[in-house]
Amino acid sequence: MRIILTHEQTDFDALASLLGAHLLDPEALPVLPRRPNRNVRAFLNIYGADLPFVDPKDLPNEKIDLIYLVDTQSLISVKGAHKGTRVRVLDHHQRRDDLPDTWEVTTDNTGANTTLLVEAIREQGIRLTAVQAGLLLLGIYEDTGSLTYSRTTPRDIRAAAYLLEEGANLTLVNDYLNQPLSLAQQALYDTLRQQAEHLTIHDHAIILALGDATEIDEELSSIAHKLRDLLDPEALFLLLSTRGGTQMICRSTSDSIDVGQIAAHFGGGGHSRAAAALIKDRSPEEVRRELLDLLPQHVRPPLTVADIMSRAPQVLSPDTPVEKAALLMQRYGYEGYPVVENDAIVGLLTRRAVDRALAHKLNLTAASLMQAGEVHVHPDHSVEHLHRLMAETGWGQIPVVERGSHRIVGIVTRTDLIKTLNPPTKRARPHNLAARLEEALPPARLELIRQIARLAEEQNLALYIVGGFVRDLLLNYPSLDFDLVVEGDAIALAQAVGKRFGGRVTTHRRFGTAKWLLPLPGNPNTSPPSEEMQSWLQEHNPADLPATLDFITARTEFYTHPTALPTVERGSIKLDLHR
Structure with a gap:
């Protein structure tokens, strides 16, 4: 005999996986768990007669040769299983490390486990009834949030x-998803909402709530969904007393908080965005204390404004004529400029306002056209804070x-934010060149x-190595000649280097460049090495050092007319790359 099993507190993904596995192996019996979720039970009360599910009490009294385990990697004891019973797992959760070596385990990265079975059903050309197609669609929609959760894949869609x-009906799906809470669930929901503990860890909003669910026989995950939708945290942790122990339910909306890892610490599992654990013989308060100690280790600091901003921003004064502002926007392609007076932000001038003024031939200044305000962010602000600020103010360019x-040290644009929030799904793997640098350089x-x-x-200051050295490093060709580009004042950095280590610095202020002549024997007319440099030279071979090092300010340049020398202005590394 072959049977198909899934987990208790059965959701639609688990139930649909039972059906899908049976359609692929019609001789295998899909065994209903004893405790399905309330909406699953309501579905079975109406459509169960049209589906092939078997009650555990009705299983034949035979030995079990093979168990299919779907949407779970936990096997409960079942009558008829023996030492020779084979176990075949099909799951979309991360593979557990403690599974027996004899099990055949297939895991894949899809939003819903049902997707894996539907792909096989389609490949084999198996025809579906409307009810079967509807249940399979319920499985995908429930586990992917109707295809809106971030873990949803093109395969799910x-x-x-x-x-x-194949005939699935979205009205059927809508009838059984997002059902209202029962009276008992509603009472627990109200208690959790009132007693919720609001935490901030590494600038992430996290909610932790404890409650008593010992008298509730219904599933508890829907309460977590309702609380998450109401309170909108980046992570939610429910610790509920049940007859079997403390039930932990975890939800996350941030890539910085992997609740699957946290649940695994307590013996549970799941996805990075949704996970659970049952902790026996420990109270919710005991689990809470351990969880509070654990969270700072598992919550990653958020991406900050400093990580995505452009340095050395261009700004306008309030008396800048509209014609000059238009020329700058055309030259550099910016959609807006911060307006600054006495080092204080007083507004934002947008391209739309400039274009409108020019169209009406209005001879106005930035002060007359700008959106007045002092909107700004700090470098250590999170990207989430920036997102909220842009949404509230409508400013598409915010000074840092x-x-x-x-001091204004940068600017972050709506484009920067969008690229960060919506990274390409297929991105080139970043190069970590630290090891290559160690190999290539003395x-x-x-x-x-x-x-x-x-x-x-x-x-x-942001510092970059540029030039043919980078190309040669990527191609694994030895090269020692490199220049340094600085977002900011390269001359000031070169002078600071010369002051600390000795030598001589020559500058070319028009182009924002400097050359540092190292305090080495072959360099004439240089100041002697500092004590720090002397100590350092004793530990390293001076022959491996360059005689000079060039510092270049990141810049942009334009030409007023053909054959003219370039007009150079300080800019960001982006503008320098455009150049």
Whole structure:
């Protein structure tokens, strides 16, 4: 005999997986769990007679040769199983490490487990009834939030489209998803809402709530969904007393909070966005204390404004004529400029306002056309904070202001935010060149780069290695000649390097460049090495160091007319790359 099993507290993905596995192996009996979710039970009360599910009490008294385990990797004891019973797992959760070696385990990364079975059904050309197609679609829709959860894959969407072609009815799906809570669930929901503990960990909003569910026989995950929708945290943790122990239910809406890993710590499992664990012999308060200690380790600090901003922003003064603003926008392609007076932000001038003024031949200034306001962010603000601020203010370009000095150090645009929030699904794997740098450069030259990088960091400057050196590094060709590009003031950084280590710095202020002549024996007319440099030279081979090092300010340039020398202005690394 062959049977198909899934987990208790059965949702539609689990029930649909039972059906899908049976359609692929009609001789295998799909065994109904004892405790399905309330909406699943309501569905079975109406449509169960048209489906092949078997009650555990009605299983034949035979030995079980094979168990299919779907949408779970936990096997309960079942009558008829023996040492020779084979187990075949089909699941969309991450494979557990403690599974027996004799099990045949297939896991895949889809939003719904049902998707894996629908793909096989389609490949084999199995025809479906409207009820079968409807149940399979319920499985996909429930586990992917009607195809809106971030873990939804193109495969889930293709499977759903196929089921609609096979006769699945969206009205049926809507009838059984998002059902109202029962009275008992509603009472627990109200208690959890009133007693919810609001936490902020690494700038992420997290809600933790404890409750008593010992008298509730119905599933509890729908309560978590309702609370998440109401309170809108980035992560939600429910710790509920049940007859079997403390039930942990976890939900996340952020890639920075992997609740699957947290649940695994407590012996449970699930996805990065939805997970659960049952902790026996421990109270919710005991679990809460351990969870509070654990969260800072598993909640990653968010991406900050400093990670995505452009440095060295261009700004306008309030008395800038509209014609000049239009020329700058045309030259650099910006959609807006911060307007600054006495180092304070007073507004934002947009391309739309400039175009409208020019169309009406209005001879106005930035002060007359700008959106007035002091909107800004700090470099350490999270991208989530930036997102909320842009949505509230409508500003598409927001200046970044350094704490303390109140100096404008960057700008972040709506495009920067959109690229961050919606990264390409297929992106090139980033290159980690640290190991290649260590292989390509002599220790003395590598340490020199690190020392200069520390100085740049102290001055809040972004530092880049540029030139043929980078190309050669990617091609695994040895090369030692490199230049340093600075977002900010390259001359100031070069002078700081010369002051700390000695040598001589020559500058070309028109182009924002500087050359540092290292304090080496072959360099004439240089100041002697500092004590720090002398100590450092004793540890490294001076012959491995360059005689000079060029510092270049990231810049943009334009030409007023053909054959003219370029007009150079300080810019960001983006503008320099455009150049």
